[in-house]
Amino acid sequence: MTTSNKKNPYRGMFLTWLVLTIAGVIVSIYAPSRLMPRSMSDNMHLTVLTMIVFSVAAAPVAAGIYAFAIHALRHWTHKGEAVPAAGPVVRENAVVVTTWLLVSTLLTVFLLIWGLGALAVDNGSSSKNPLVVDVTGQQWVWSFSYPGTHVQSNELYLPVGREVEFRVTSDDITHGFWIANMGVQVDANAGTWTTIHTTPNQLGTFDIRCTQFCGLNHAFMVTQGHVVTAQQFTTWLDSQPQRA
Amino acid sequence: MTTTLEHTTTDAAPLGGGLARRQNMATALVGGVLFAWLFWFLAHHFLDASSRNYSDLVSVSLTIGWIIGFWLGIGALNAPARWMMGRDNTHADDMYLAGQNQGKARYWKYCTDHKVVGVQYIIMTMVLLGAGGILAMAIRTELIVPGNHFVDQQVYNGFIAVHGLLMILALIVAVAGPWGNFVVPIMCGARDMAFPRLNALSLWTLVGAAGLLLTTLAVGSLSMGWVVLEPIANQAGVGMDFFAMAVVVFTVSTTVAGVNTICTVLTMRTKGMTLARLPIFVWGAIIAAALGLYAFPYFALVEAQTIMDRTFNTSFFVASGGGTGWLQANLFWLMGHPEVYVILLPAVAALFEIASVMARKPVFSYRTAIAGMTGLAGLSILVWAHHMFTTGWAPTLGGPFMLTTELISIPTGLFFLVLIGTLWRGNIWMKLPTIWMFGFIANFIIAGVTGIYLSDIPIDNQLHGTMFVTAHFHYVFVGSVLFGAVAALAFWYPKVTGRFLNEFQGRIAFWLAFIGVQVTFLSMFLSGLRGMPRRYSSYALIFEHTNFITTVGAYMIMAGMLVLLGAVITSWNKGEPAGPNPWHANSLEWMVPTPPPLENFTVLPVITEDPYNYGEELVRS
Numbered sequence: 001m002t003t004s005n006k007k008n009p010y011r012g013m014f015l016t017w018l019v020l021t022i023a024g025v026i027v028s029i030y031a032p033s034r035l036m037p038r039s040m041s042d043n044m045h046l047t048v049l050t051m052i053v054f055s056v057a058a059a060p061v062a063a064g065i066y067a068f069a070i071h072a073l074r075h076w077t078h079k080g081e082a083v084p085a086a087g088p089v090v091r092e093n094a095v096v097v098t099t100w101l102l103v104s105t106l107l108t109v110f111l112l113i114w115g116l117g118a119l120a121v122d123n124g125s126s127s128k129n130p131l132v133v134d135v136t137g138q139q140w141v142w143s144f145s146y147p148g149t150h151v152q153s154n155e156l157y158l159p160v161g162r163e164v165e166f167r168v169t170s171d172d173i174t175h176g177f178w179i180a181n182m183g184v185q186v187d188a189n190a191g192t193w194t195t196i197h198t199t200p201n202q203l204g205t206f207d208i209r210c211t212q213f214c215g216l217n218h219a220f221m222v223t224q225g226h227v228v229t230a231q232q233f234t235t236w237l238d239s240q241p242q243r244a
Numbered sequence: 245m246t247t248t249l250e251h252t253t254t255d256a257a258p259l260g261g262g263l264a265r266r267q268n269m270a271t272a273l274v275g276g277v278l279f280a281w282l283f284w285f286l287a288h289h290f291l292d293a294s295s296r297n298y299s300d301l302v303s304v305s306l307t308i309g310w311i312i313g314f315w316l317g318i319g320a321l322n323a324p325a326r327w328m329m330g331r332d333n334t335h336a337d338d339m340y341l342a343g344q345n346q347g348k349a350r351y352w353k354y355c356t357d358h359k360v361v362g363v364q365y366i367i368m369t370m371v372l373l374g375a376g377g378i379l380a381m382a383i384r385t386e387l388i389v390p391g392n393h394f395v396d397q398q399v400y401n402g403f404i405a406v407h408g409l410l411m412i413l414a415l416i417v418a419v420a421g422p423w424g425n426f427v428v429p430i431m432c433g434a435r436d437m438a439f440p441r442l443n444a445l446s447l448w449t450l451v452g453a454a455g456l457l458l459t460t461l462a463v464g465s466l467s468m469g470w471v472v473l474e475p476i477a478n479q480a481g482v483g484m485d486f487f488a489m490a491v492v493v494f495t496v497s498t499t500v501a502g503v504n505t506i507c508t509v510l511t512m513r514t515k516g517m518t519l520a521r522l523p524i525f526v527w528g529a530i531i532a533a534a535l536g537l538y539a540f541p542y543f544a545l546v547e548a549q550t551i552m553d554r555t556f557n558t559s560f561f562v563a564s565g566g567g568t569g570w571l572q573a574n575l576f577w578l579m580g581h582p583e584v585y586v587i588l589l590p591a592v593a594a595l596f597e598i599a600s601v602m603a604r605k606p607v608f609s610y611r612t613a614i615a616g617m618t619g620l621a622g623l624s625i626l627v628w629a630h631h632m633f634t635t636g637w638a639p640t641l642g643g644p645f646m647l648t649t650e651l652i653s654i655p656t657g658l659f660f661l662v663l664i665g666t667l668w669r670g671n672i673w674m675k676l677p678t679i680w681m682f683g684f685i686a687n688f689i690i691a692g693v694t695g696i697y698l699s700d701i702p703i704d705n706q707l708h709g710t711m712f713v714t715a716h717f718h719y720v721f722v723g724s725v726l727f728g729a730v731a732a733l734a735f736w737y738p739k740v741t742g743r744f745l746n747e748f749q750g751r752i753a754f755w756l757a758f759i760g761v762q763v764t765f766l767s768m769f770l771s772g773l774r775g776m777p778r779r780y781s782s783y784a785l786i787f788e789h790t791n792f793i794t795t796v797g798a799y800m801i802m803a804g805m806l807v808l809l810g811a812v813i814t815s816w817n818k819g820e821p822a823g824p825n826p827w828h829a830n831s832l833e834w835m836v837p838t839p840p841p842l843e844n845f846t847v848l849p850v851i852t853e854d855p856y857n858y859g860e861e862l863v864r865s
Contacts, residue, residue, distance in 0.1 A: 043705070054697055061693070069685055077673075083673070087670035097661065119701045173569075178777070180706070186705075189563070189568070189636060213401075213467075213468070215479070219780040
């Protein structure tokens with residue numbers, strides 16, 4: 001099949017790619033923060049940013065595949081029942097293969113460097129004096145205690161702006177501790193502790209859901225958390241019944 | 245090189261009687277049930293009923309009885325037993341086993357003809373996909389509105405486990421089973437597989453495993469997901485024992501099939517069929533088989549350990565006895581990630597074949613295709629811990645596993661290069677296989693890009709364990725592998741039946757499935773992004789709309805699959821006749837008559853070039 005454009009048969013494909021890439025980049029920039037839960041911590045901010053960067057990087061690649069598919073379907077298909085004549089014989093093309101490998105490797109290296117950097121920030125503990133919260137999962141409730149205070153609660157209270165270290169464990173089987181607004185998730189394993197850090201930076205209420213299948217009421221293993229001011233947090237701690 | 249002579253019948257007279265010649269699937273089921281009862285009876289009466297593992301021990305005994313009885317009933321042990329007694333099979337016996345002069349009855353028997361086994365695999369794949377699909381519909385119906393309405397929560401939890409395993413088993417065999425058996429030996433120029441009896445064994449062992457797996461639904465209490473999460477699996481009821489034994493039996497089947505495929509390709513190629521002249525699908529089949537030989541022993545091991553924890557009080561995975569669920573997760577994903585590529589590679593390789601034939605061009609950069617598949621297989625054994633980023637196991641290994649995981653995108657990119665290069669400026673023949681191939685291309689890029697997000701630990705810390713992951717791997721398995729499998733089915737269907745798969749029905753099925761996949765899984769991505777965890781039987785109101793859309797899309801996929809099933813059944817005897825080489829392709833399976841006679845070739849062909857010489861001077865006759 002011949003293409004309609006006499007000058008450059010691939011101009012249409014390029015334009016399709018350009019339009020799709022621009023559309024993809026716009027969606028990549030605007031969508032993540034609107035589709036994901038409201039960011040309430042530094043981790044979540046980093047997660048959304050990484051989503052945007054990866055989406056922008058992926059947009060031209062995906063657009064290329066779709067531009068090719070659209071072009072092939074428009075210009076390179078054979079209609080009718082008769083057997084098509086043979087296409088051009090191209091068995092090898094060293095330049096194309098090398099370029100393809102080079103570009104995909106560079107993209108991968110970029111993603112990797114960004115990812116490792118983000119991971120270092122994500123794992124880093126900036127504060128020498130984080131608030132420690134012990135999180136315990138059991139079928140099918142969460143409980144939170146604050147070491148040094150004898151306070152135990154089924155709802156989580158956190159002061160804004162102070163780094164938190166969650167020490168997570170389980171009384172029975174494995175659960176998954178996840179704050180969707182803060183981008184922190186770690187399993188609660190019986191007999192051992194796992195830790196995860198975050199710094200809440202927005203006041204408000206959030207849900208804590210179990211992300212590791214834990215049996216009958218897995219879907220209902222939900223509780224609420226609250227980010228409050230340091231003042232309110234102290235007041236709340238003092239108002240709780242003290243457990244020995 | 246075309247073989248025109250029908251295979252001459254040497255034993256025209258019907259073969260004599262004897263119990264061994266009356267065995268079929270019915271006797272296998274009877275044997276299985278009888279032995280299961282016998283083992284249950286013995287275990288029930290002779291084991292210590294006061295042991296807290298009593299019910300598990302009885303269940304495991306029963307399942308062992310089932311598979312032994314099933315093997316005896318189908319006749320899997322006849323030939324080895326006769327050999328042991330010094331009364332080896334005669335040539336007539338072997339021809340009988342190969343299904344000579346038995347018409348349709350051979351499809352229900354322990355038949356050694358690789359083409360019969362291929363057709364049996366087609367049927368098995370459809371049965372498994374159908375059962376898994378019904379469970380998927382039950383799951384989506386339960387999730388159509390918030391709250392628990394249609395399915396009991398405990399039953400629902402069992403459904404997600406059995407749906408998962410059924411679909412995984414179905415897709416492991418979906419391309420490699422039918423076409424690895426039906427066309428690979430002919431593509432190599434062989435009269436059959438290297439070990440025809442093992443071929444039948446692999447198929448019937450799969451049937452036995454599927455029987456066990458479907459039984460688990462009746463036994464119930466399967467709160468552990470298809471990955472058999474520990475230590476919760478240790479709490480599960482006796483259904484867990486059936487489930488784990490089904491996996492162990494299944495790994496026997498895949499191991500036998502994998503060894504057979506590799507040996508066939510390495511030793512049974514005809515004269516002149518060098519490795520560099522092999523059709524690319526053969527490469528895909530053996531690379532996937534080799535990867536399976538690495539991966540599936542872990543599967544058997546981890547389920548065997550689960551069973552031992554439950555029956556003999558070992559504590560591999562139970563924290564109170566010094567074990568850890570992390571060990572289970574490691575062993576499981578050492579299998580679980582390579583298994584994705586055991587599933588994917590045959591489908592991709594079949595699409596390379598289809599792209600070349602339909603675009604009337606050689607496979608672009610054949611060696612890059614092999615390098616990509618080999619590279620992917622190699623990398624896939626080094627990435628398992630990305631399934632464990634949020635488990636808390638070895639956080640310091642996060643960086644290295646992120647590296648290996650992201651490297652996966654390089655060989656995956658080569659698949660796109662080979663497909664695009666092959667189709668580039670071709671005369672693309674828009675038939676059913678081609679249409680499903682384009683569906684694969686459109687879906688596989690979404691599967692790939694969303695995989696990149698999940699390989700990144702900061703993002704994974706947000707999205708792991710959510711519906712985003714579920715949507716991602718359904719784009720891989722439904723959007724990509726299933727589309728590739730249907731393309732392969734439409735492509736080789738005329739070779740099996742002599743008739744085309746109905747084009748019109750196939751296109752309706754395509755559009756229903758293609759739009760259905762986008763509706764179902766794009767909305768599922770949204771559920772995950774908004775914060776809905778996986779394996780939920782109910783959900784909060786904020787996930788209401790996206791879940792409703794997902795369920796509507798799932799019904800569309802099911803409707804598409806039903807149309808496809810109708811097309812497969814009605815076209816089998818009534819489709820448009822196709823002749824021996826409907827696509828005017830060059831590989832050997834199209835050079836033999838349709839349907840290929842027993843032992844395929846009257847005279848073995850001699851090969852002088854690869855099968856991709858479209859547009860080059862030499863055209864085969």
